[in-house]
Amino acid sequence: MTSDDVRALIAATGLCKRFGRRVAVDGIGFAVQSGEAFGFLGPNGAGKTTTMRMISCVSPRSGGSLRMLGLDPDTDGPAIRARLGVVPQRDALDRELTVLENLIIYARYFDIPWRAAKDRARELLDFVRLADRMDEGVDGLSGGMKRRLVIARALINEPDVIILDEPTTGLDPQARHLIWDRLYALKQRGVTLLLTTHYMDEAEQLCDRIVIMDGGRIIAEDSPAALIREHCTREVVELRFPVGQRPNIDGQFTGLTDWTEQLPDRVLLYTDDGDALCAHVASRGYRPENTVVRRGNLEDVFLRLTGRELVR
Incomplete structure (x- = not known):
């Protein structure tokens, strides 16, 4: 535990919550100042919600430590x-x-x-x-x-x-x-x-x-x-194509993009220079229905780290 954790208003180390054999929260740690x-x-x-319920002192933890306002939720709820x-x-x-x-x-x-x-x-x-x-x-x-x-x-x-x-x-x-x-x-x-x-x-x-x-x-x-900054690029170029007509652009923009995502209806190109990349797209003869250049954002980070598949 660091000095910041000791001074924190809320601090968790190895926090766990199990419902029978299912592990809902698996040994997480954080500190809130x-x-x-x-x-x-x-x-x-x-x-997320399971963690919040433990923080709110309405659901007991299954393991690990949790301090709230300098108190123990088990005894000071x-x-x-x-x-x-x-x-x-x-x-x-x-x-x-x-x-x-x-x-x-x-x-x-x-x-x-x-x-x-x-x-x-x-x-x-x-x-x-x-x-x-x-x-x-x-x-x-x-x-x-x-x-x-x-x-x-x-x-x-x-x-x-x-x-x-x-x-x-x-x-x-x-x-x-x-x-x-x-x-x-x-x-x-x-x-x-x-x-x-x-x-x-x-x-x-x-x-x-x-x-x-x-x-x-x-x-x-x-x-x-x-x-x-860590998980995304400064800009993202979105190329939208007609349904069923999205070209395969694997390897077409090596050196101009950090990575590429090909979705059913569009292509996402992650880059630090969107305008230069758009010019390169046009020079290759690609004609998307719509082109958007935007800044990289937290949603890009979220989807990159957690994936695009729906959670059932």
Whole structure:
């Protein structure tokens, strides 16, 4: 264990979770520092949510060590949970209560006095831009509004760590960006964020560091920018061809590309000079229906490390 691990707000070493003979999390280690935004990425079944459940002290570990806020989840679970804010995948709001009442009643679980709970709830609704809906029922809220309300609910106990499990899944771009704005504001206040997401741009926007998991193990860890530099090229050229007419270009661009991917409908060329490569493509007589030159991104890294096959 390093000195950074000792000072970390959350630290795991050899962390395991087994369900019978199935190993869901297989000896992983990581450390999250105070005020950091730390992300878990991976395909379905990689072990992300299982890891988050152990961190949230709702699922006991099968092996290894885990320290949360300097405490042991096995013996100090209630004390740890009192200092966490959790945004689950499903909103689980009380449909019988108003927007404001959802926060006040939740605050009472933390023994927050009624008057203080009401004041805190009003402050949080203003923070997530729902103050004008506080007296309405939750059924009338859009999906994005409900997610913002759940984030407000997770903040009611002024937690040291907020755990977000796919916080913007299914939302439209406007709602996603508003939630990003609110989460970034929390990060600026020094709140520690842990999140899982399937949106690579979300991880790039919010996370200081990420781990990529596959098959219950961590296969890469670093900042988004560092992972892109290590596992991708500066630019990617996408050539899209008519269905069934994609040419075989194996070995055609040796020296101009780091590697090539041939997909059913398009070819991806990984390079540090997209414009020069496009000129070379044209000189070889290839005529794709569409050509896109873009920067290498975290999704390229993710797919390279975890593969393009669907996980069943």
